[in-house]
Amino acid sequence: MASAADATTTPELKRTPLHALNLELGGRMVPFAGYDMPVQFPAGVLKEHLHTRDAAGLFDVSHMGQIALRPKSGNLRDAALALESLVPVDIAGLGEGRQRYGFFTNESGGILDDLMIASRGDHLMLIVNAACKDADEAHLRKHLSASCDITVLDRALIALQGPGAAAAVAILAPPCASMRFMDVASLTVVGAEYIVSRSGYTGEDGYEISIPRDHAEHAVRALLAIDGIAPIGLGARDSLRLEAGLCLHGADITEATTPVEAALEWAIQPVRRTGGERAGGFPGADVILDQLSNGASRRRVGLKAEGRQPVRGGAALYASPDGGDVIGSVTSGGFGPTLNAPAAMGYVPTALAQPGATVVADVRGKRVGMTVTKLPFVPARFHRG
Amino acid sequence: MFKFTEEHEWLKLDGDVATVGITAHAAEQLGDLVFVGLPAVGDQVEKGGSAATVESVKAASDIYAPLDGEIVAINDAIAADPSLVNSDPLGGGWFFKLKLKDKGALDALMDEAAYKAMVG
Structure with a gap:
């Protein structure tokens, strides 16, 4: 029973447009980033x-932030160049109808949040993490208000992931079938604008679909009626992304980790690097460009534990079983159901960031040997067309 | 006859040795187990101390010793196949056998009706 004290100390959890349906489907609800979300x-x-890797899974990710960035000048390049002042990513070179991964950096080169950026013709659309979305919006307003109109979109967002996703989504919206990985398109489905990207965060082929709030439940019911589509909670979303070697902001990447330390150099295109046409010009560029040239002292790696016991986020890493100084830590870890073995990611000194190098984790007082392993643990199956 | 603890363990007494496992309710709450860490035979355990660990995909949990005693047997089958705990929690999914220091302490634990009332 809720007491008066609870009412004042526990902030009201927000609900996604699919909250009622999540309950109806038997979701076990937990607080996540201020939302009441199904963990399973x-x-x-x-x-x-x-099921997601074998068939297809449907995820409610409506808690994530969807932000439209429109150039006041009407020229999309102005919005792209403005956003480039906050991310070390080539936005001006992003083709219409294409999406790419990026991150907001801070003055010390740390990662404020990671995000997806789509070029939508007359505007840019950003998908940001739920826990960071208010801060991201404030960050955008503070730095880009002179050149851009910033609108938070109040829409539902679902992800349909797995080998059965393409056939299923094509029933709802046939043009989805011809999209390639990281394509973005607006499609009209029963009179509503669906913003579809062929992307996701599981390592599988699939789609993320932004839907007007009032149409979301109808869309999800239609998808769930298709053979092989099952609702999936945040628990499996986390184990899927871990096997795929994808970072969780707040764990694997934070304000205290740089993109180079996090092994995310691939997301920084040459045009933004030293010698590039638009080199630097983002927060922390001095640190990040230096690390791109000279390396960083630590690096995010995949870690495979000996035996079957998962080594979870927070476990300290040592060079040898005898202990000594802490040399790094596990930032996320658990059990990989597809791998049928524990899987973890963490930071180790760069000298040890080679597949086959060994470290020792402390799991509540017990020493567990871990081997540095290449990422992803489970090969990606994106549809590159 | 089964006895139950507030930590969702069950005990079944045979002489002065109690077989210990976790309840169906606990197994359901934990979800599919992927790892079970068992104590060693001969370990002395104290009521409320960690006697075993279980891990699901998502989280690790302790299994507490329900009473004081000595571990006299462990169920290697659940270490080899943790899913046994989910599929047969009150049978083949038992964890360990505990030689009770004080058999009388068992009386303070819940019977099935009281446990069912607790979990609702």
């Missing part, structure tokens, strides 16, 4: 994970 459905995390 009755099938459970393990089966939901495997």
Whole structure:
């Protein structure tokens, strides 16, 4: 029973447009980034994970932020160049109808948030993490208000992921079938604008679909009626992204980790690097460009534990079983159902960031040997066309 | 006859040795287990101390010793196949056998009706 004290100390959890349906589907709800979200459905995390890789899983990710950035000049390049002052990513060179991964950096080169950026013809659309979305919006308003109109879109967002996703989504919106990985398109489905990207965060082929709030439940019911599509909770979303070697902001990447330390150099195109046409010009450029040239002292790696016991985020890493100084830490870890083994990511000194190097983790007082492993743990199956 | 703890363990007494496992409710709440860490035979355990660990995809949890005693047997089958705990929590999914220091302490634990009332 809620007491008066609870009412004042526990902030009201927000609900996504799919909240009622998540409850109806038997979702076990937990607070996540201020939202009441399903961590799992009755099938459970393990089966939901495997189902996504075997067939297809449908995720409510409406808690994530969707932000439109429109150039006041009407020239999209102005918005792109403005956004480039906050991210070390080639936005001006992003083709219409294409999306790419990036991150907001701070003055010390750390990662404020990671995000997806889509070029939508007359505007840019950003998808940001739920926990950071208010801060991201404030950050954008503070730095880009002179050149851009910034609008938070109040829409639902779902992800449909897995080998069965393409056939299923094509029933709803046939043009989706011909999209390639990281394509973005607006499609009209039963009179509503769906913003579809062929992307996701599981390592599988799939789509993320932004839907007007009032149409979301109808869309999800239609998708769930298709054979092989099951609702999937945040628990499996986390184990899927971990196997895919993808970073979780707040764990694997934070304000205290740089993109180079995080092994995300691939997201910084040459045009933004030293010698590039638009080199630098983003927060922390001095640190990041220097690290791109000279390396960083630590690096994010995949870590495979000996045995079956998962080594989870927070575990300290040592060079040898005898202990000594802490040399790094696990930033996220758990059990990979597809891998059928524990999987983890963490930071180690760069000298040890080679597949086959060994470290020792402390798991509540027990020493567990870990081997540096190349990422991803489970090969990606994106549809590159 | 089964006895139950507030930590969702069950005990079944045979002489002065109690077989210990976790309840169906606990197994359901934990979700599919992927790892079970068992104590060693001969370990002395104290009521409320960690006696075993279980891990699901998402989280690690301790299994507490329900009473004081000595571990006299462990169920290697659940270490080899943790899913046994989910599929047969009150049978093949048992964790360990505990030789009770004080058999009388069992009386303070819940019977099935009281446990069912607690979990609702």
